[in-house]
Amino acid sequence: MLTTTRVFNFSAGPAVLPLPVLEQVRDHLVSLPGVGMSILEVSHRSKAFEDILHETEADIRTVGRIPGHYKVLFLQGGASLQFAMVPMNLLPPGQTADYLVTGAWAEKAAKEAKRFGHVHVAATTQAEKFARIPEPADISLTKDAAYVHMTSNNTIFGTEWKALPDVGGLPLVGDTSSDMFSRPIDVSRHALIYAGAQKNLGPAGVTLVIIRDDMLERSANASAGLATMLSYKLHADNESLYNTPPVFAVYIMGLVMKWLLEAGGLESIGRVNERKAAKLYAEIDRSGFYRGHARPDSRSLMNITFRLPTEDLEKTFVKESTAAGFDGLKGHRSVGGLRASIYNAFPEEGVDALAGFMREFERKHG
Numbered sequence: 001m002l003t004t005t006r007v008f009n010f011s012a013g014p015a016v017l018p019l020p021v022l023e024q025v026r027d028h029l030v031s032l033p034g035v036g037m038s039i040l041e042v043s044h045r046s047k048a049f050e051d052i053l054h055e056t057e058a059d060i061r062t063v064g065r066i067p068g069h070y071k072v073l074f075l076q077g078g079a080s081l082q083f084a085m086v087p088m089n090l091l092p093p094g095q096t097a098d099y100l101v102t103g104a105w106a107e108k109a110a111k112e113a114k115r116f117g118h119v120h121v122a123a124t125t126q127a128e129k130f131a132r133i134p135e136p137a138d139i140s141l142t143k144d145a146a147y148v149h150m151t152s153n154n155t156i157f158g159t160e161w162k163a164l165p166d167v168g169g170l171p172l173v174g175d176t177s178s179d180m181f182s183r184p185i186d187v188s189r190h191a192l193i194y195a196g197a198q199k200n201l202g203p204a205g206v207t208l209v210i211i212r213d214d215m216l217e218r219s220a221n222a223s224a225g226l227a228t229m230l231s232y233k234l235h236a237d238n239e240s241l242y243n244t245p246p247v248f249a250v251y252i253m254g255l256v257m258k259w260l261l262e263a264g265g266l267e268s269i270g271r272v273n274e275r276k277a278a279k280l281y282a283e284i285d286r287s288g289f290y291r292g293h294a295r296p297d298s299r300s301l302m303n304i305t306f307r308l309p310t311e312d313l314e315k316t317f318v319k320e321s322t323a324a325g326f327d328g329l330k331g332h333r334s335v336g337g338l339r340a341s342i343y344n345a346f347p348e349e350g351v352d353a354l355a356g357f358m359r360e361f362e363r364k365h366g
């Protein structure tokens with residue numbers, strides 16, 4: 001019953017979750033096997049939840065091949081709170097933080113960091129409407145920057161770094177909210193990684209933070225001047241249980257990790273994501289009726305942004321696609337046009353259906 005009433009959900013986030021995960025949540029919602037109560041009722045200090053938390057962390061470590069000298073934290077406040085926590089903890093007075101500004105979220109991260117210290121915009125593609133990722137030659141790093149902040153996938157503009165930027169020995173901080181675990185990730189090249197869960201990892205309410213031990217030392221030095229809840233060190237010392245964590249969101253993230261492992265892990269899902277995205281970009285490139293926003297070498301596998309010949313046609317596309325069972329295709333207001341978000345859990349048959357719809361729409365209106 002559940003399956004037949006589901007639309008194809010192209011939302012940028014919160015976004016589609018794997019159907020087997022939703023079905024398991026439904027089946028176990030009233031009583032977790034072996035526990036006898038709902039996950040929504042369980043104490044965060046109970047053995048049942050501790051087991052869930054530990055297993056979720058272990059699976060995250062397996063999926064991401066996370067080295068032992070990194071801590072995995074489950075925080076709240078979304079990626080947006082990380083825009084503040086990163087500089088509060090990692091930007092000592094008198095030092096500079098470098099920001100690679102590749103889209104609206106990167107801009108917000110840089111703007112927030114300016115409230116706490118000195119920020120240098122080491123590269124920006126704003127003049128080109130963020131249609132591409134900077135080239136190595138566009139990037140001017142501060143020699144002794146406290147860290148370099150990047151946004152791996154630009155959810156709104158539909159661009160994605162194909163390889164990590166070369167930052168020498170500087171600590172690299174990555175906002176990976178919209179492409180976390182969509183392809184292999186080299187954690188060891190980062191000092192800190194953060195991702196709001198609601199795009200690729202689970203429901204809204206939990207933020208995944210992966211932080212290298214030396215950054216925790218930096219956080220310890222900064223912590224005296226911070227509100228308790230804003231210290232990475234505090235959360236690491238308390239294994240994400242200083243206060244009540246988002247129990248339900250962590251539980252679902254754990255199920256999503258199991259689903260990902262069963263699907264073959266990051267190499268495997270990465271290949272599927274390449275194939276799904278290629279199908280939609282092929283439609284965009286086929287005739288010139290559709291125009292992709294991102295430059296081909298910077299195209300995101302997660303958020304496919306495109307325009308039609310006129311805004312009226314774009315409105316018609318949204319209307320007719322909604323009627324055909326496709327939800328969430330309207331582009332972000334800052335770019336206009338259309339955006340198809342096709343995260344890990346987005347089914348390939350939905351991509352095929354949209355490709356078919358695009359061909360048919362062009363035949364009718366082109």
Ligand SMILES: *Cc1c(COP(=O)(O)O)cnc(C)c1O
Binds near residue numbers: 013105153155177197
């Ligand atoms: C969605 C998103 C955010 C904001 O996440 P919140 O959890 O709503 O704060 C930040 N960065 C990127 C890249 C995003 O896609």
